[in-house]
Amino acid sequence: AQKITQTQPGMFVQEKEAVTLDCTYDTSDPSYGLFWYKQPSSGEMIFLIYQGSYDQQNATEGRYSLNFQKARKSANLVISASQLGDSAMYFCAMREGGSGYSTLTFGKGTMLLVSP
Amino acid sequence: SQTIHQWPATLVQPVGSPLSLECTVEGTSNPNLYWYRQAAGRGLQLLFYSVGIGQISSEVPQNLSASRPQDRQFILSSKKLLLSDSGFYLCAWRHGITTKETQYFGPGTRLLVL
Numbered sequence: 001a002q003k004i005t006q007t008q009p010g011m012f013v014q015e016k017e018a019v020t021l022d023c024t025y026d027t028s029d030p031s032y033g034l035f036w037y038k039q040p041s042s043g044e045m046i047f048l049i050y051q052g053s054y055d056q057q058n059a060t061e062g063r064y065s066l067n068f069q070k071a072r073k074s075a076n077l078v079i080s081a082s083q084l085g086d087s088a089m090y091f092c093a094m095r096e097g098g099s100g101y102s103t104l105t106f107g108k109g110t111m112l113l114v115s116p
Numbered sequence: 117s118q119t120i121h122q123w124p125a126t127l128v129q130p131v132g133s134p135l136s137l138e139c140t141v142e143g144t145s146n147p148n149l150y151w152y153r154q155a156a157g158r159g160l161q162l163l164f165y166s167v168g169i170g171q172i173s174s175e176v177p178q179n180l181s182a183s184r185p186q187d188r189q190f191i192l193s194s195k196k197l198l199l200s201d202s203g204f205y206l207c208a209w210r211h212g213i214t215t216k217e218t219q220y221f222g223p224g225t226r227l228l229v230l
């Protein structure tokens with residue numbers, strides 16, 4: 001079974017609108033971390049936001065917020081006020097267990113296109 | 117601040133030729149280091165990780181190998197490339213301190229094996 005599932009291969013949004021990118025995860029470990037990365041056409045993976053399994057509040061970083069629903073095992077990324085520069089691939093990733101060496105498992109990604 | 121470098125940026129190699137990709141990190145000490153591969157239109161697959169000099173863990177058995185000769189240097193190698201080795205190779209680092217677990221990625225190397 002996939003540990004990270006991103007069901008949206010592609011998403012379209014108009015500039016200045018908000019968009020939600022879905023991510024569900026599968027783990028039986030009580031300690032885990034969830035990450036979102038952005039990959040523009042240049043290829044570099046850019047870290048956006050992190051949520052720990054024990055964090056009480058949803059993570060926020062500027063225009064990015066993570067809608068963490070632990071019981072549903074979902075960690076959706078919300079981008080508010082989309083910009084043209086937000087067009088990119090977005091990957092959800094999970095770290096399971098103790099963070100000693102912190103290997104990540106990535107989803108297959110969602111391509112976001114922002115139109116003027 | 118920390119920076120991570122990878123080279124070369126792009127590489128075209130014939131089948132059966134050797135490979136050496138290099139990754140270096142600046143501005144930190146004793147980082148954890150990672151090699152990932154991304155096939156076209158796919159997610160990232162972890163290949164190797166290292167928690168210290170000379171310490172390499174392999175996630176996927178294949179004709180690739182990794183070495184960490186210095187604290188902030190991570191090398192990905194192959195003796196004989198296969199067509200299936202084509203892809204985008206990303207190096208990443210994170211702090212050795214366990215409370216700082218975010219991985220930060222380098223610019224990547226695009227490898228095409230012909």
